[in-house]
Amino acid sequence: MAIESPSTTPFFDSRCANPLSMEALNQYCFCVSVDPGKLHDALLGALGAHGVPGTLAETHPHLFAGLPVYVSRENIERVEAAVRAIEAATGLAEYRAQALSWAPDIAQYNPGSPGGLLGMDFHLSPDGPRLIEINTNPGGMLLNTLMGQVQDVCMPSVVVAPTDAVAAERAVIDLMREEWRLQRGERPLQVIAIVDETPSSQYLFPEFLLFRELFSRHGLKALICAPEELEYRDGSLWAGGERVDMIYNRLTDFPLSLPEHAALRAAYLAGHVALSPHPRAHALYADKRNLMLLGDPTFLDHAGADATTVEILAKTVPATTQVTASNRDELWSRRRQLFFKPASGFGSKASYRGDKLTRRVWDEMAAGIYIAQALVAPSERHMGGEGTPLKADIRCYAYGGKPLLFAARLYQGQTTNFRTPGGGFAPVLTAVR
DSSP: OOOOSSSSSSSSSSSHSSOTTTTTTHHOOOOOOHHHHHHHHHHHHHHHGOOTTTTTTHHSTSSSSSSEEEEEEHHHHHHHHHHHHHHHHHTSSHHHHHHHTOOOOGGGGGSSSOSSSSSEEEEEEETTTEEEEEEEEOOOOHHHHHHHHHOOOOOTTEEEEOHHHHHHHHHHHHHHOOOHHHHHHTSSOOEEEOOOOOSGGGHHHHHHHHHHHHHHHOEEEEEEEEEEGEEEEEEEEEEEEEOOOEEEOOOTTTTTGGGGGHHHHHHHTTTTTTTOOHHEEEEEEOOHHHHHTOHHHHHHHTTTTOOHHHHHHHSOOOOOEEEETHHHHHHHGGGGGGEEETTTTTTTOOEEEEGGGOHHHOOOOHTOOOOEOOOOEEEEEEOOOTSEEEEEEEEEEEEETTTEEEEEEEOOOOSSOOOOOOOOEEEEEEOOO
């Protein structure tokens, strides 16, 4: 797995050791914190046994960035506080009633667990972190824990990773077992299937192999399969002759409404398989209309949120509204200050910066359900030389209101991608306490 190096790579700048601020390091510190050779060897060691070819470096050249992203300790703590506040708010009865009112029917079924790992994405504004969206099947967790384990911090007396990569990897297996326990009780978990459409063709298929290896290391039989390989019969879900106890769900058909997902849907609703993440989790956390609730102090106060939760979310969640027939003209007139996203979208698909939006696309959007979010520009990471700085998103992986791992994504363009030279997943570093 190749890491793109910056165009110039000074090994050390005296300003790195005595920075004016953590964020300032993103402008002039070009110390490479992850050695490409180490990461390549680590990935080959983890994936080679599963038949992943050595050409992975060529097929995924922009999966990992060449430089870390520096985030102040204050902003790390603000993100951690936001994660706790989001968990508190989403647990309120009135919030849940409102979020479920626009969710698909399957979300009314409560399997008993929170629904697995969350990925909370933030932009760092001059006034602090702003929540851009929440994902219930976020990619990159194990790729970033692996990167964290081969990371060399060039100035350990000044900066440190805000979370421990080894502990984060361990938390993944712990949370999956907790999801199992809450959905299926104390019976033994034996077989888990990682499910996605044509999994071997997914860009993050290497991470599926990391999950399979992690599950196997902890005594579970782990499979990777497509949903059409699942069969529901005799009160059990089967895959390739194996009775499946639990599904690690990477599908983006969140309500399981497609015909090829019928067996999984039936087994899940019958309580015959544990599913994580599940449709209810997506409805409560990831539907982008929920940002209208999380960012509304009046609603949160009326719903019974404590004053601290209301204050934190008012500062963290950008103003969000649903696009309707009655407000379309007004939103179009101020589109340059807005970002538009489909309510149930994923992976930045069909999302648009207002200043890049054409009238043709705007008219096409009328057929869907969209939200308009106040535009918060991402922070930047300079890569050295005369090149254009890359944009940076900060992702916090969390479960049950507890932050587990921080990572960044560097990119160019309207939204995050893995096509930018020098871009991809990047380590997050912060000030030593």
